[in-house]
Amino acid sequence: MLRTLQVERRVDPHLSIDRYDPEAELLLLHFGPQHPATHGVFRMDLYLDGEIVVKCVPYVGYLHRAVEKLCEVLTYSQVTPIVDKNDYVSPMTNEQAINLAFEKLLGLEVPRRARWIRTVFAEMQRIASHLLWLGTFAMDLGGALGGGATVFMHAFRERESIMDLFEEVSGSRFHYNTHTIGGNRHDIPAGWSGRVKQALDVIEARIGEYEAMTLENRIFHERTRGVGVLDGTLALELGITGPNLRASGVDHDLRRDAPFHAYDEITVNVITAEGGDCLARTQVRMGELRESIRIVRAMIDSIPEGPINGGKPIKLVNSIKIPAGQTYVAMETPRGELGTYLIADGSPKAQRLKIRPPSLHALSAMPYILPGGTVSDALAILGSLDPIMGEVDR
């Protein structure tokens, strides 16, 4: 961990400054936790030489809500709505991850229909999450009072349609609480799949508009190309997963490599990009948007019939006791590998439950890839890593 403070300053190719005076007086800028662009309550201490960041020291913990402790005092079924609030941009996948762990230790078989529905939910959540990321990232680059805000508003409009669809299923727009141990709580309503396809058509047609404002925009390229280069080795060393890792050219995706839900029954084209810079991370996420739309389209019409819950009836679910043992379950969320490490002791409550959030690992790259960039780059890099502080601090 101490290595954080000893990172060599890299030279920014744009600035052609090849020397840095170690005697120079540095300006210490406390960036956050209350700053409009730190994606929640993240704090960095930036040591500046002019506008060049010489050293970056990130601090987390401003949004700590003791979720892991709560998971020890609540029964297994009561945990689901709590973890919803971890990664508040993709609550579906949080619920799924935690229930996967419970099911694995119980040895419970999830019905095929439930697994298919979970897969559809996960992919739709990925679309919604990437849309939100696109909006906030554009806002980091273009300002809340500029073109970035326009991208943001448009991306939110599309995200809203997915939230409406989830509301139809679960009754709430955001914290769904629709998964339970052994299956799903709510079945999909009649006609839902048709409305999903309609929404996807709209979103797919509009992805082109977003690309026109971002990937096809010269200013966007200027701001992101070669900025925050994260090479694959460093990314693996830091435990970075998900789109951030794939943008560094590492072909790794748990949906294909260690299938959960119903991913073993369908093909997932893993999107990768070379370069590892902010531009590559954007390309990967935009590609994943299209890929997720394809997956949902392929699955939505052929969801198999059958029960959606293979566990106990919902009224009895509070009495579930998981036999003593421990397990680690990982699933691919929009941000990467969300791991759950569960130690059960045979009681209705977990003895210890550890959540491994992908965002925390993504943030740990900041001190390595930021030095040498400017203050503006700091925001571009932070935005492109897509950290969600609720998940980082738990």
Added chain:
Amino acid sequence: MSVVVTALVTSLSILTAILTVTAWAIWFERKFVARMQSRLGPTMVGPSGLLQPLADLVKLLQKEDIVPEAADRRLFDLAPKLAALCALGAAAVVPFSASIVGAKIDLGVLYLLAIGAVTVLPVFMAGWASNNKFALLGGMRALAQSLSYEVPLVLSAMVPVILGGSMDVSKIVESQIATQWFIIGPVWLGLPAFCLFMLAMLAESNRIPFDIPEAESELVSGVTTEYTGMKFALFYLGEYVHTFVASAAASALFLGGWDGPFAPGMHWMVLKTFALFGFVYWVRWSLLRFRSDQLMRICWYWLVPVSVALLLGAGAWVVL
């Protein structure tokens, strides 16, 4: 005596008109942008939110005036006033029609450019006096940016001066009426000079894609971070008036000013100014922003050489 009264009445009415127009230009911008972003914009205050500017003003007047303890109080107080003053002062020489002009100065263009250049001073002043690191960074960026973009701005404004053969803005317009608008004739000279002027003007008035001194996603709010209430409003006002006056200047220098068929001159001038003003906001809400060092590179590698070439071209055109 009557001269003084006329001058007073003219300048007061122009001042009032500009302030009123600016207030509703903000309303216009908010509506315009809301449509771009599939929103509604202000709807609550008055029909279609038309009274929103008044409501905003009342709100800002009620805000507590906070001066940071470590701030340099006198500079801190002076900066917003100076910002609004500079922006309004520039309006004096813009001719809204053949007769409506605040002050007919022989060196009108020079005055316009000079007072436009002074606007960076209050911005840096605010950045320095706030004693806030974000504000300081913003002020630093503003200073570097404005000083750099001053060069292409002045050089491209010299093109119509040379073509029109005068530094008086009204005379430049009259010479355009006599021949043709400078943007179309000679087009290889006028059009690029107009584009350069608009670009440099965007940078001078800190508009996206050149709004890095404010850069609210990076520097919180740049130089205005520590400002509240009316002091903040003065900066805000200054920025809008600056954009408005610069649009008016561009339409006088390149688009033939009050020249146009059917309607009295002033209508055309206002129409052209608003078209440019709208263009600035269209650009603002469509583009992302450059980085500070990229901005400098664009200026010194592209804009300055091109504007020098245009200046030489204008000289050659007039002489030959």
